[in-house]
Amino acid sequence: MRKFLWIFLILLIVAAGIGYYGYNAIFAPNVTLAQDEQLIRIPTGFTYEDVLLMLEDKEIIDNSRTFDQVASLMDYKSSSIRSGQYEIKNNWSNKELVGLLRSGRQTPVNVTFNNLRKPEDVAGKISSYLEIDSLTLKEYFEHPSALEKAGLTPETFLSLFIPNTYQMYWNVSKEDILDRMITEHDKFWSKENRLKKAEKLNLTPEEVYTLASIVEKESLRNDEKTTIAGVYLNRLKQGIPLQADPTVVFATGEFDLRRVLNKHLAYDSPYNTYLYAGLPPGPIYMPSISSIDGVLNYNGHDYLYFCANPDQPGGHLFAASLSEHNRNAARYHRWLNARGIR
Template identity: 50%
Template sequence: MVKKIILLLVAVGVLLFGYAYYTISASPAVPNDLEGPVTIEIPTGSSYEDVLGILATAGIEPDRKLLDPLAERMAWKRPKMRSGRYKLEPGMSYLDLIRKLRNGSQEAVKVVLTTEREPMNVAAKVARFLEPDSLDFVRLFQNEAYLDSIGFSPETLQTLFIPNTYELYWNSSPREFIARMIKEHDRFWNTGNRLERARALKLSPAEVYTLASIVEKESLRPDERPIIAGLYLNRIRKGMRLEADPTAVFATREFSVGRVLNRHTQFDSPYNTYKNAGLPPGPITMASVGSIDAVLNEEKSDYIFMCARGDGSGYHNFAKTMAGHSRNIAVYVANLRARGIR
């Protein structure tokens, strides 16, 4: 009888302890009175105390007498805590808080890539969204052995990046970022018969992208980009130099220049298509999807010359012959004069 009473008391004690443990662990660790969800970022290599400091800065200060034993018991506490970006809801319990941070249930960040000029600009842009410093990305982008292993070079790396908005984890490494870009690049080129169209033009995807980057810089008017693409493809087929003003600007690095002059077109650089036949070694900017598709879907014509209209519209006049081009130049000059521009 005594033994049964002892066993009963032990069972009741266990139940009471379990109930108390559950009640405490299920109580709010994140205050209920927060205005809304709180997002925290835990850098790579953070200690347990570092994480508690990050939580405190966000207005979350759990009772250490409750948190510490749970952190030990649930194997969350370790010399180097799990990094990442996490959204914490008001009223989140001790158990849920620890599980979320321990399991790495991160919130993705939106990485926005637009028409960044060069890989170093991509590095700076991506570093605004992800944990690694821009120098970490630059070092990888300049690692020729690594680039060769993924089929690119310092000159062609920019062709990897397709402008879009991508969801990645905040603590993604530069190599993880590149791996995602490779996946997106391959998906892009395998969509909409783009690879087949590139082959029909007898160009590689990198060459299409490079030409698209020139088309991108030649016109702010998307509706005339297929015409410009067709014009440049005509020049390539005829063995003519592209003589594209944006390549001379890129070669001289005078990106703010208002008008391309003789000193630009005569600048010695492999990127200057006034001095060199064919395409430059790589893109002169990140090409938009619209410009890439403009090359792949060129507007057929016999045009081989183009000249800005000079009327402020942003459009160009096109010509099949030098005589026609000369007339378009005269129109350009007259329009500039009419606008008081010399």
């Protein structure tokens, strides 16, 4: 009887020990971080062994063996690994960590883009935040299927992108990126009567965006953008070439030009608005929202010309007549010459 009691006590102790170990393996803290939380990224194609190795290399888990056991118990070890960006917290248990990774509940990435010149620049900027590489995204943006879905041409494709900050999942596909941009583009144009204002100007959203890109490169001063837009709209209505220096810079590709000369004005390109009347084939830059709205809410006036104001850095002198403009331009050229800008 006494022997049986001892055996029972030993088994009870062993069971208690196993239970204690099992409880700690599942529920005790096993995540140690230098801060309260940390983001980890699991690339597409990772296996369970890759995930475990990453957690070990980053010294995120204290005990690999208990993590492995809980991962097996919760069927994470044998399941398809969900890629993405995850936020984990200090002192988490194996159950909490495995539960998050198994669920696929990602923490989104803030993707910000502005001040870009071409679609390939946008691809590079977006990809810098995400898993997708820039070449893959660039090639997709240039693919006929993407252009058709967006309803745009290679020349107007930049107009799809409204500068802002967007939340995306780190492992988002190229198709989903395009769909998101189309949704955001349509949402932007549906607000504040933008579509109706564009129609009133007899311009498409792409044409408004294109004109806004010129306005953007002409002035950084928001208080002047509606007036500059008014100048260009007056010239469009009267069939006068826009004669916008930024379009010449874009056409030549000499983006560091400090002064546009006659040789640049003679550069043959459909983007050269000195040689070709009307708007260029597409935007020459990603305009800010203030420039887009500056076109839509342009300042009505009779100005047809403007040039930089040497007495007001970043400002411009506006004129309704060519003679007045020539006087303003001569004054500005003297200012350039005096500073050796040639």
